[in-house]
Each structure stands twice: as C-alpha cells, then as structure tokens.
Amino acid sequence: MFRIGQGFDVHQLTEGRPLIIGGVTIPYEKGLLGHSDADVLLHTIADACLGAVGEGDIGRHFPDTDPDFKDADSAKLLEEVWRIVKEKGYRLGNVDCTIIAQKPKMAPYIEPITKRVAELLEGNADQVNVKATTTEKLGFTGRGEGIAAQAVILLEKI
Numbered sequence: 001m002f003r004i005g006q007g008f009d010v011h012q013l014t015e016g017r018p019l020i021i022g023g024v025t026i027p028y029e030k031g032l033l034g035h036s037d038a039d040v041l042l043h044t045i046a047d048a049c050l051g052a053v054g055e056g057d058i059g060r061h062f063p064d065t066d067p068d069f070k071d072a073d074s075a076k077l078l079e080e081v082w083r084i085v086k087e088k089g090y091r092l093g094n095v096d097c098t099i100i101a102q103k104p105k106m107a108p109y110i111e112p113i114t115k116r117v118a119e120l121l122e123g124n125a126d127q128v129n130v131k132a133t134t135t136e137k138l139g140f141t142g143r144g145e146g147i148a149a150q151a152v153i154l155l156e157k158i
C-alpha cells in the first residue's frame with residue numbers, strides 16, 4: 001500500500017540570519033526568518049510526510065508559540081516527523097522537491113542537500129530529487145523577498 005503527501009512552505013528573507021536549506025548552510029547575504037531555523041525545504045518535506053500519513057501539519061506538532069522550538073534545528077523536527085511515519089509502518093518510496101528562489105544559485109548545494117534529506121528519511125540519494133527554479137524575477141520570490149519550497153512524497157507500507 002502507498003500513501004502520497006504534498007507540502008508547501010514560504011519564509012521571508014532577512015538580514016542577520018543564516019540561510020539554511022535542506023539542512024545545509026548556504027553562504028548568502030540574507031537568511032530565512034522563522035520561529036525555528038526556518039529551513040523552508042525541511043518544513044515542506046515534514047508537511048508532505050505528515051500529509052501522507054494523515055497527521056496534519058508541522059504547526060500542529062511543533063507550535064510556533066512554543067519556546068521549545070525557538071531557533072529549533074528543523075532536522076530534529078523532521079526526525080520526529082519521520083519517527084511518526086515509521087511508527088505508522090511506512091518507509092520512503094521517493095520524494096521530489098522544488099526550491100523556489102531567485103537567489104542564491106542553488107545548483108552547487110543540490111547534492112549535499114539531497115544527501116542530507118536521504119539521511120533524514122533513512123533512504124538512498126536515488127529516492128530523493130531536489131530541484132530549484134527562479135520565478136523569472138516575478139512575485140515575492142522573484143523580488144528576493146522570500147524563498148518557497150514544495151514537495152511530493154510517496155510512502156510505502158512496510
């Protein structure tokens with residue numbers, strides 16, 4: 001049996017924060033703003049996982065009003081989400097993600113991000129695909145005001 005889930009998330013770019021995407025710190029003049037470390041890709045993947053197993057979303061599991069999650073490492077949040085997925089008897093089929101960012105150029109970081117996501121979902125790199133796109137300078141992503149990410153995940157019943 002298979003379950004499918006999708007995720008979408010957006011965070012604002014601001015000065016004075018590190019840019020962390022997919023668990024990888026990327027050198028850039030701005031970082032993402034959030035209650036946690038604002039890792040837009042890991043949040044998106046966590047939401048896709050939770051959606052696939054009918055467990056709501058990350059805000060329900062890790063409220064942004066809870067001081068425990070202030071500046072939280074989103075890898076730890078995804079590990080917790082993955083524990084729920086495994087508890088329900090699923091393993092990774094594959095996950096396909098898109099990072100929507102005008103800048104910075106993501107290409108040099110796609111491989112380390114893919115490896116990290118595979119590690120967090122206890123799969124292999126060939127089960128994880130990470131893409132990036134600009135929005136051709138259109139909209140909030142195009143103006144460099146924020147970064148968005150989306151993901152679709154397929155889980156297989158063990």
Ligand SMILES: Nc1ccn([C@@H]2O[C@H](COP(=O)(O)O)[C@@H](O)[C@H]2O)c(=O)n1
Nearest residue numbers: 101102103104105106107132133134135
């Ligand atoms: N932040 C980004 C955005 C895009 N890329 C790569 O460039 C290719 C072309 O992007 P378009 O938005 O013009 O279609 C895209 O397919 C990515 O390979 C990137 O590395 N970083």
Ligand SMILES: C[C@@]1(CO)OP(=O)(O)OP(=O)(O)OC[C@H]1O
Nearest residue numbers: 034035036038059062063064069
């Ligand atoms: C991750 C959480 C919790 O720290 O906070 P943020 O970093 O603000 O991220 P968001 O994607 O807005 O929603 C989930 C939150 O509850």
